[in-house]
Amino acid sequence: MSSSGYGQKEKVLSRIAANRLQKELTEWQVNPPCGFRHRVTDSLQRWIIEVHGAPNTLYEGEEFHLQVDFPEHYPMEAPQVVFMQIPPLHPHIYSNGHICLDILYDSWSPAMTVSSICISILSMLSSSTVKARPPDDDQYVRNCRNGRSPKETRWWFHDDKV
Amino acid sequence: MTSLGGTYWCHQCTRTVIPRNRDELTCPSCNDGFLEEIDNPEGGESNEFMGLGGMHDAFGFAGGDVDLGERADAPGGVSAGFRRYQPESRGMPFPGRSGHPAVLQLLEAMSAVLQQIQPTQGGQEPGEVDLGGGGIRARGQGGIVEDGTGGFNSMLMLQGQMQNFLGGGGNVEVFFDNGTGIPRRLPGNFGDYFLGPGLDQLIQQLAENDPNRHGAPPASKSAVEAMPTIQISQEHLGTDAAQCAVCKDEFELGASVRQMPCRHMYHADCILPWLAQHNSCPVCRYEMPTDDQEYNQSRASGQSNPTPTASTYPMTTNPGMDGGGRDGGGTSGGFTFWGSQGLERQPSVETSSGGSRDLGSSAPTRSGSGAQASSGSAAAAPASGGGIARRISLHLPWFRAATSPAPAPAPPESSGTGGGGNRNQGSGNRNNGGDEHMEPHPELD
Numbered sequence: 001m002s003s004s005g006y007g008q009k010e011k012v013l014s015r016i017a018a019n020r021l022q023k024e025l026t027e028w029q030v031n032p033p034c035g036f037r038h039r040v041t042d043s044l045q046r047w048i049i050e051v052h053g054a055p056n057t058l059y060e061g062e063e064f065h066l067q068v069d070f071p072e073h074y075p076m077e078a079p080q081v082v083f084m085q086i087p088p089l090h091p092h093i094y095s096n097g098h099i100c101l102d103i104l105y106d107s108w109s110p111a112m113t114v115s116s117i118c119i120s121i122l123s124m125l126s127s128s129t130v131k132a133r134p135p136d137d138d139q140y141v142r143n144c145r146n147g148r149s150p151k152e153t154r155w156w157f158h159d160d161k162v
Numbered sequence: 163m164t165s166l167g168g169t170y171w172c173h174q175c176t177r178t179v180i181p182r183n184r185d186e187l188t189c190p191s192c193n194d195g196f197l198e199e200i201d202n203p204e205g206g207e208s209n210e211f212m213g214l215g216g217m218h219d220a221f222g223f224a225g226g227d228v229d230l231g232e233r234a235d236a237p238g239g240v241s242a243g244f245r246r247y248q249p250e251s252r253g254m255p256f257p258g259r260s261g262h263p264a265v266l267q268l269l270e271a272m273s274a275v276l277q278q279i280q281p282t283q284g285g286q287e288p289g290e291v292d293l294g295g296g297g298i299r300a301r302g303q304g305g306i307v308e309d310g311t312g313g314f315n316s317m318l319m320l321q322g323q324m325q326n327f328l329g330g331g332g333n334v335e336v337f338f339d340n341g342t343g344i345p346r347r348l349p350g351n352f353g354d355y356f357l358g359p360g361l362d363q364l365i366q367q368l369a370e371n372d373p374n375r376h377g378a379p380p381a382s383k384s385a386v387e388a389m390p391t392i393q394i395s396q397e398h399l400g401t402d403a404a405q406c407a408v409c410k411d412e413f414e415l416g417a418s419v420r421q422m423p424c425r426h427m428y429h430a431d432c433i434l435p436w437l438a439q440h441n442s443c444p445v446c447r448y449e450m451p452t453d454d455q456e457y458n459q460s461r462a463s464g465q466s467n468p469t470p471t472a473s474t475y476p477m478t479t480n481p482g483m484d485g486g487g488r489d490g491g492g493t494s495g496g497f498t499f500w501g502s503q504g505l506e507r508q509p510s511v512e513t514s515s516g517g518s519r520d521l522g523s524s525a526p527t528r529s530g531s532g533a534q535a536s537s538g539s540a541a542a543a544p545a546s547g548g549g550i551a552r553r554i555s556l557h558l559p560w561f562r563a564a565t566s567p568a569p570a571p572a573p574p575e576s577s578g579t580g581g582g583g584n585r586n587q588g589s590g591n592r593n594n595g596g597d598e599h600m601e602p603h604p605e606l607d
């Protein structure tokens with residue numbers, strides 16, 4: 001299911017990527033984004049992050065988990081970020097954990113960090129007014145069988161409200 | 163199938179070849195199977211199945227409403243995925259930009275187009291894509307595809323009316339031919355036809371070999387070279403500018419850094435690789451000039467468009483179809499198969515595009531015009547389609563291998579470049595390549 005694999009070839013992080021991630025991790029430990037907790041693993045290349053639904057939002061009291069996989073050439077390429085099961089019910093989050101959020105794909109910039117991604121995701125959750133899957137969830141998920149990465153999806157971003 | 167004895171382009175060797183063996187279309191020099199038919203004097207043969215009656219039959223649509231997603235499960239339905247590419251989203255580096263669901267819209271318009279063109283069959287100049295020369299087999303979901311002849315010497319034929327794509331309309335048709343010349347519907351789940359390790363790898367390659375597939379095009383070399391090199395001085399330190407936003411290291415006093423026109427500074431080693439991929443400032447998204455003419459044009463025209471606004475598309479509307487055309491956006495068309503593997507190919511289409519890339523902003527601004535858009539562009543497309551006839555055959559031997567015990571051959575190394583081939587011809591054509599790779603999925607909301 002969505003939390004594993006995605007059939008991606010695991011390539012070792014480049015030196016630049018490792019340096020940068022080490023820095024981010026250190027920074028995270030000093031100053032973690034509010035509502036998130038990095039679950040300690042021995043892998044710098046895959047982070048598991050707990051997400052706590054913000055108070056006074058639809059997701060208050062709920063806990064989710066993000067899986068962040070870093071490519072060899074991070075931060076020149078965006079990390080792959082998906083929700084592990086069970087993803088939040090949200091119009092931009094598919095039941096396989098894929099997240100439709102432009103900064104994870106076309107709008108990625110190397111100045112972004114895991115921390116900034118987390119904040120964007122929490123913001124997306126918090127501004128939701130309805131707990132629902134995207135209308136094309138079934139169709140999309142069906143087409144992602146066999147573990148396709150969301151980075152291979154061509155996303156269309158059109159809603160800046162949520 | 164078909165076009166035996168024709169001339170093919172080998173994407174591996176990047177040259178024209180004549181396959182030695184008719185049954186197995188492989189390049190005589192590299193033995194690779196990634197061949198593209200470049201000339202087929204015997205076109206009539208394939209066109210036979212393109213009889214419009216056949217199209218209807220093959221699709222089973224008579225009405226205006228097509229939803230292949232649903233059809234996928236319908237008995238006897240064609241469970242293929244079709245979609246038209248978003249003309250180009252690359253030019254939308256700002257968040258919250260807009261787009262639209264394409265698939266259903268394409269399908270709607272497609273059926274509208276079919277209806278439209280029915281009486282004027284002769285007017286069509288179809289482009290065509292053949293996939294799977296001679297041996298598409300299915301596996302999965304319990305089995306081998308039934309086949310009247312036992313051999314299932316089938317062919318998948320994709321007929322794309324490129325002029326429609328280019329004009330902003332679009333349609334793709336898929337047929338299976340079992341060798342009798344009679345198009346047949348696909349039994350079972352279309353997606354299952356494309357299972358196979360080789361195919362997986364192909365897709366992987368197409369997707370992975372192209373780090374530039376998302377976002378804006380590279381900054382032009384001259385613009386990058388023109389960026390001044392600055393020495394970090396005391397006044398830089400202690401400000402926001404004191405850190406390289408890419409590597410997150412503090413600049414050292416006296417260090418040489420590169421300054422972008424927006425005045426953001428980075429280590430050369432940090433910014434140059436990025437600008438080689440994308441033209442935007444990592445911090446503020448200031449866009450450097452690019453050599454990508456199409457992108458530049460679309461940006462120019464995009465700026466005259468209304469600001470994208472958030473919008474919601476009901477699944478049934480069809481703003482997608484007008485995305486390119488109405489914007490003057492002759493852009494590259496594309497074929498997508500999205501089965502479970504999401505195989506897709508975009509043939510190297512020569513877009514005689516008038517240019518503007520859809521910045522994505524165009525679509526939402528017309529969100530209200532859905533229904534009208536679909537019939538409108540659908541109607542217009544065939545009429546205006548004077549244009550491009552193009553047929554491409556992809557013969558992918560591993561389709562066959564999917565059911566054979568032998569391991570599927572690894573996809574050619576060049577498959578990535580094959581798929582994105584146009585990109586390599588220079589930045590001007592990069593759009594085709596850029597379009598080609600990206601997969602389904604419209605995000606709806």
